[in-house]
Amino acid sequence: MLGVRSRSGVDESADKDPARVGGPYNPLLTHGGLTTVVSGGSGELMSGSVGKSQSRSSNPDKYLIQAFSAISAMSDRRSPISVAAAVIYIITQLSNDTKPLKDISIVTRLAKGTIKNSYKDLHPHLSRIIPDWFANEEDIKSLRI
Structure with missing residues (x-):
């Protein structure tokens, strides 16, 4: 077939194929993390109107990525x-x-204080982690431990 290339899967880590672009697919991100980036030949963003538009465009996954980064740091x-x-x-x-917290403490064999501390670390990020279909923002804000 014209224009179709096969990959052998052998040592592709050193592959610098200019026709191969993008990172891995991530189902947690909007559109699987597949986005378009306009750049010059050296990988720098273009300075023209297209490049400016690219830099101004909003990233719908920005807050999700920040929340998971915070969770990662907490972990x-x-x-x-x-x-x-x-x-x-x-x-x-x-x-x-x-x-009740006591029941979760018994089942997990953790002190209530340990669970409370983890809760306090998670709480600022809950509105970004918990989907809207599960709980609205008012319910999330009203959570107390």
Whole structure:
């Protein structure tokens, strides 16, 4: 076929193919993270009107990426089980099946204070993490531990 190239999958890490562009597909990002970037030959953004338009365009995934970066930074300080326990507590408080912190503490074998600290780290980012279809912003803001 004309114009179709096959890839062998052998040592593609050093591949500098100029026809191959973009990063990996990410289903969590809007449109899978597939976007268009206008750049010059050296990889720098163009300075003309197209380049200015590109730099002004909004990034719909900006806040999602910031939230996950914050969670990633928090996970360096907190154990995964304490983050999971805080998330379980948050989700149960937003659902019709509320559970007291004491029950989650018993099941996860964590002190209530540990879960509270993880909750406090997560709380500022909840409106960006929890989807609108699950809880509205007022419900999220009214959460208390």
